[in-house]
Amino acid sequence: MIRILDPTLGSAPALPATPRAARPASLRGATLGLLANGKSNGMALLDRVADYLRERHGVAEVLRVAKTNASAPVSEADAALLAKHCVAVVTAIGD
Amino acid sequence: MPSVTNRAGIDVADPWAAIEACYARGWTDGLPVVPPTEALVDAMLAAGPWAPDEVLLHEPVRDRAVTAEKAAINAVMAGCRPEYFPVVGAALRAVGDPAFMLHGPATSTGGSALMVIVNGPVAARLALNGKGNLFGPGARANATIGRTLRLVLLNCLECHPGVLDKSTQGWPGKYSLCFAEEEAASPWEPLHVSRGVAPGRSAVTVYAAESGHNVLSHGTSDPERLLTCFADAMAGLGSLSPGRSVIVFAPEHAAHLARAGWSRARVGAWLYAHAWRSLADLKRGGKVEPAFFSNPSLVEWLYRDSPGGPPDPLPSAEDAERVSEGDEAVRVHRGLGPDDVLLAVGGGEAGGHSAFFPSWSRGRSVPFVTVEVPA
Numbered sequence: 001m002i003r004i005l006d007p008t009l010g011s012a013p014a015l016p017a018t019p020r021a022a023r024p025a026s027l028r029g030a031t032l033g034l035l036a037n038g039k040s041n042g043m044a045l046l047d048r049v050a051d052y053l054r055e056r057h058g059v060a061e062v063l064r065v066a067k068t069n070a071s072a073p074v075s076e077a078d079a080a081l082l083a084k085h086c087v088a089v090v091t092a093i094g095d
Numbered sequence: 096m097p098s099v100t101n102r103a104g105i106d107v108a109d110p111w112a113a114i115e116a117c118y119a120r121g122w123t124d125g126l127p128v129v130p131p132t133e134a135l136v137d138a139m140l141a142a143g144p145w146a147p148d149e150v151l152l153h154e155p156v157r158d159r160a161v162t163a164e165k166a167a168i169n170a171v172m173a174g175c176r177p178e179y180f181p182v183v184g185a186a187l188r189a190v191g192d193p194a195f196m197l198h199g200p201a202t203s204t205g206g207s208a209l210m211v212i213v214n215g216p217v218a219a220r221l222a223l224n225g226k227g228n229l230f231g232p233g234a235r236a237n238a239t240i241g242r243t244l245r246l247v248l249l250n251c252l253e254c255h256p257g258v259l260d261k262s263t264q265g266w267p268g269k270y271s272l273c274f275a276e277e278e279a280a281s282p283w284e285p286l287h288v289s290r291g292v293a294p295g296r297s298a299v300t301v302y303a304a305e306s307g308h309n310v311l312s313h314g315t316s317d318p319e320r321l322l323t324c325f326a327d328a329m330a331g332l333g334s335l336s337p338g339r340s341v342i343v344f345a346p347e348h349a350a351h352l353a354r355a356g357w358s359r360a361r362v363g364a365w366l367y368a369h370a371w372r373s374l375a376d377l378k379r380g381g382k383v384e385p386a387f388f389s390n391p392s393l394v395e396w397l398y399r400d401s402p403g404g405p406p407d408p409l410p411s412a413e414d415a416e417r418v419s420e421g422d423e424a425v426r427v428h429r430g431l432g433p434d435d436v437l438l439a440v441g442g443g444e445a446g447g448h449s450a451f452f453p454s455w456s457r458g459r460s461v462p463f464v465t466v467e468v469p470a
Contacts (some may be wrong), residue, residue: 002106
């Protein structure tokens with residue numbers, strides 16, 4: 001028998017670095033954030049999602065943020081803006 | 096040196112069963128790997144200056160830390176000799192530089208390869224090839240150092256095709272794309288010295304590269320005619336973007352530039368200035384996406400070499416496909432400036448075959464990264 005070492009990192013980190021926010025009980029009357037990654041059609045896709053959520057779940061307001069660089073993380077300022085005003089945020093890619 | 100890490104592993108009957116076990120667990124790049132026994136991994140670790148649990152690469156998007164030991168395991172699997180490990184470690188540090196944003200090139204539909212250019216005395220010491228068949232198979236150091244990066248992405252960062260690695264097509268450079276610059280054939284200072292490393296030291300420069308374009312030129316020794324061919328390749332619609340460029344001049348082409356006395360800066364500036372297509376061409380080729388006009392940095396890219404600057408008001412999404420009067424006169428350059436063009440020299444002495452590699456990144460979001468190889 002020979003032993004070979006595992007080249008992987010095994011399972012994912014046990015605890016996420018940032019605890020998850022509580023799930024909102026309802027979206028009725030809420031402000032929904034849309035975070036597009038800046039690629040073509042990303043915001044168009046999100047607008048369709050927002051329409052559905054308005055019709056079916058009573059979302060009231062929509063706050064749109066589009067990154068200008070698809071491969072960079074959302075800026076601190078934009079993240080703070082979304083966190084401040086939105087009950088939930090939907091993010092999407094176009095490509 | 097005993098490992099202080101958790102040495103997870105599997106027991107197998109013999110090396111041939113080990114090769115199959117690695118395949119069964121998805122631990123390979125499709126080619127067989129060298130079974131990473133503890134003895135081989137320890138020898139690899141001992142050849143580098145890092146403690147086994149020292150983190151060589153941290154990927155922040157998914158919070159994954161690749162230790163020297165995990166790097167050594169993958170280096171053994173790739174077929175590296177222990178003396179290659181300092182170069183492997185330097186390359187991992189380079190792609191792990193936060194500015195490189197590894198998650199992007201590693202997972203994007205763009206499917207880029209991780210190019211590693213090695214400079215300095217370490218190249219000769221490890222018999223890294225910088226001469227004939229530069230990008231091709233045959234040299235162990237070239238093949239296995241480059242391969243280690245891909246195995247780390249697969250095994251440690253879980254960049255499995257179709258799962259996290261969403262490459263539409265990728266290209267064979269993803270197996271391995273590591274070579275030495277042929278400094279003796281360069282008319283200029285070595286690449287790493289031009290990027291701030293002290294002469295006499297060794298370093299790696301990394302770059303997320305899309306597939307290379309062959310630049311074939313046997314008809315001229317005049318620098319402008321020669322570089323016209325390169326600029327034309329750089330201006331190809333298929334890869335046109337605000338992204339960066341790596342040019343690897345074959346020694347024959349480098350010699351023409353040397354005889355003409357053109358500096359590195361002059362060549363880079365000439366290439367940037369001449370690698371452009373008209374906005375009309377871009378529109379005709381469907382290269383202007385509607386989203387561009389609502390992105391200030393892309394508007395700036397499109398119109399920075401335009402008589403009169405961007406139109407006021409800005410075009411609407413519908414204008415992305417509609418060629419307007421004046422669009423023929425707007426020159427859209429590859430990249431954003433001469434600094435976006437990196438020049439290296441390598442290949443065999445005979446043959447006017449050079450290469451242009453477009454960047455994965457469509458802009459300056461990802462810089463060239465150079466890291467010294469530890470002595």
